[in-house]
Amino acid sequence: MVRPTQLLHPQREPTVLRPAATVLLLRDGAYGLEVLMTRRSPTASFAPGAYVFPGGVIDAEDAQVHDIAAHRPGQEGQRLTQAIAVIRESFEELGILLARHSDGRPAGPQAVAALDRSRPLPPQCREQGLVLAADQVFVLAHWVTDRDLPRRFDVPFLVARMPEGQTPVADEAEQFEPVWMHPADALARHAAGSFFMIFPTIRTLERLAKFESVQAVLQACAGGQPLWTSCPRAGLLGGEEARFMEHEMAYGELALVSPDGQIVHHLDWRNDQPVALLRNVTRLTAPNPGAMTGPGTNSYLVGDAATGYIAIDPGPNEPVHLERLWRAAGGDIRMIVCTHSHPDHSPGARPLQALCAGEPAILGLPSLPTARAASQFVPDRALADGEQLVLEGDGTRHTLRVVTTPGHAANHLCLVLLEDGLLFSGDHVLNGSTTVVDPPDGDMSAYLGSLDKLAAACQAHAIEFILPAHGWVLGFAAQAIARLKQHRLQREARIIAAMRQRPEGAADDWVRLAYDDVPQALWPVAKRSLLAHVQRIQALDLAR
Numbered sequence: 001m002v003r004p005t006q007l008l009h010p011q012r013e014p015t016v017l018r019p020a021a022t023v024l025l026l027r028d029g030a031y032g033l034e035v036l037m038t039r040r041s042p043t044a045s046f047a048p049g050a051y052v053f054p055g056g057v058i059d060a061e062d063a064q065v066h067d068i069a070a071h072r073p074g075q076e077g078q079r080l081t082q083a084i085a086v087i088r089e090s091f092e093e094l095g096i097l098l099a100r101h102s103d104g105r106p107a108g109p110q111a112v113a114a115l116d117r118s119r120p121l122p123p124q125c126r127e128q129g130l131v132l133a134a135d136q137v138f139v140l141a142h143w144v145t146d147r148d149l150p151r152r153f154d155v156p157f158l159v160a161r162m163p164e165g166q167t168p169v170a171d172e173a174e175q176f177e178p179v180w181m182h183p184a185d186a187l188a189r190h191a192a193g194s195f196f197m198i199f200p201t202i203r204t205l206e207r208l209a210k211f212e213s214v215q216a217v218l219q220a221c222a223g224g225q226p227l228w229t230s231c232p233r234a235g236l237l238g239g240e241e242a243r244f245m246e247h248e249m250a251y252g253e254l255a256l257v258s259p260d261g262q263i264v265h266h267l268d269w270r271n272d273q274p275v276a277l278l279r280n281v282t283r284l285t286a287p288n289p290g291a292m293t294g295p296g297t298n299s300y301l302v303g304d305a306a307t308g309y310i311a312i313d314p315g316p317n318e319p320v321h322l323e324r325l326w327r328a329a330g331g332d333i334r335m336i337v338c339t340h341s342h343p344d345h346s347p348g349a350r351p352l353q354a355l356c357a358g359e360p361a362i363l364g365l366p367s368l369p370t371a372r373a374a375s376q377f378v379p380d381r382a383l384a385d386g387e388q389l390v391l392e393g394d395g396t397r398h399t400l401r402v403v404t405t406p407g408h409a410a411n412h413l414c415l416v417l418l419e420d421g422l423l424f425s426g427d428h429v430l431n432g433s434t435t436v437v438d439p440p441d442g443d444m445s446a447y448l449g450s451l452d453k454l455a456a457a458c459q460a461h462a463i464e465f466i467l468p469a470h471g472w473v474l475g476f477a478a479q480a481i482a483r484l485k486q487h488r489l490q491r492e493a494r495i496i497a498a499m500r501q502r503p504e505g506a507a508d509d510w511v512r513l514a515y516d517d518v519p520q521a522l523w524p525v526a527k528r529s530l531l532a533h534v535q536r537i538q539a540l541d542l543a544r
Helices: 060-064 078-094 109-113 121-128 183-191 199-208 214-220 251-257 319-328 349-355 444-461 477-501 507-514 520-540
Strands: 017-029 032-040 055-057 099-101 130-132 138-144 152-161 175-181 233-237 240-244 275-278 281-285 298-304 308-312 333-337 361-364 388-393 396-404 413-417 422-426 465-468
Touching (some): 017 078, 017 214, 032 214, 055 078, 078 121, 078 130, 078 152, 175 183, 183 199, 251 275, 251 465, 281 319, 298 319, 298 388, 298 396, 298 465, 319 349, 333 388, 413 444, 444 520, 507 520
Parallel strands (some): 017 152, 422 465
Antiparallel strands (some): 017 032, 017 055, 099 130, 281 298, 298 308, 413 422
16 A cells, blocks of 8 residues: 555545435337436536436435335345335436336326325325335446545446336426437537536446347346446546546556545646656656557656655666656666666666766666567666665665566566555556567566466555556556456467467468457557467467
């Protein structure tokens, strides 16, 4: 866990969550799936003027009327209370009733007309012999309102089929203008500026648009667990607020820099100035963007003015970048560490060393004979697995532990900042793409073994964040490594299938089959990792 003393901003306690529930009422329209939406009052305290799904805060009484609600096996307690809440809200806001008569007949327009929307629903249901159809309400998603907002809710997004014969009529107090929308149409109108929606609504519609029918949605939700759970985070991108879910690339960086959710961090890539991530971690991105480097190679400074700094991956020999790196450290660079010898990582080491007083040692692992000509590298001193590099001053200590991780390159290593649970992953783990494993210096079995080693390090050192050489910071470190390994093994399974399908084929034939989900322009790069997989497959006789 990051030390609170190293956070850039004073932390504040986010607003307490209030339990609420929302329901997506669905029907099959003439042109596909449709969802009922309404416009909130322009004076509403939360999301004024936005088009939303019906719902609201869960009342204490919703948990006291389980006796008038039908439920599925396992749909009890909180889940049943949530379903009752959205049935009540749908009735109060839109005059829609998800209920059945005692003989099992669905409640129709006449039953709804016999009820008074201004009175509590449960007593009226008892009087009329109606049972709330909570068993027909399913969990789609679970949203928690962003930490930066002054009003926050813990909200399951539920789904139900719209009752036949009923017509939504807005209460004209909280909800206005009920409208049936195709998810794609709502998204298009929002993009055009004529249909305002908030972030969770947008992201929910994006996923709902993939379903063709109400039945398909209900089948996907039959397991009883949310299809996704999210508490978004916000940062500044292009001068505007931008929100991100947990699986999106910028989320981890926002969680590291501002764990309490304040919108203070700029996500725009800059190679003309340093970007502070913590008080003791600064990133400078080299001006070498490209297909293989993304926004550029990330150089990191670990330390502070009292301890001096360790520079990680000085990058290519770009004089302006190296001078910025030197200036950001106040010239006090004590050590220079290269995670590996590739030309976008290590050539800047010697020129940076020359800028510094005292010639700080260049540390890393020497390149092997298998390295390409542009990747030759000889450090001043070779690092050992488990070795610790320590900075100390004014009672503060920063310790980088070496983890040797061959695979992407034979001399690749990663670094763990022990006091803050951070992993500097070089090219072994990237944000937004998988790394290339290029034989003969790259080795797929070694790469997978190193992933296991990093997974063990995450557990041993409580690592939460990964700082890669390309891309933003990744959060959920252990899960990110597990997903990466799963991806590589899934790709390997496709390569094995391709080799079995074309046993007399060659790499070009297998790439077409195993990477048909990847743009053809990337096949030459994919072929390099495919060859690494093929070597592993053949060595272990996996294709037999």
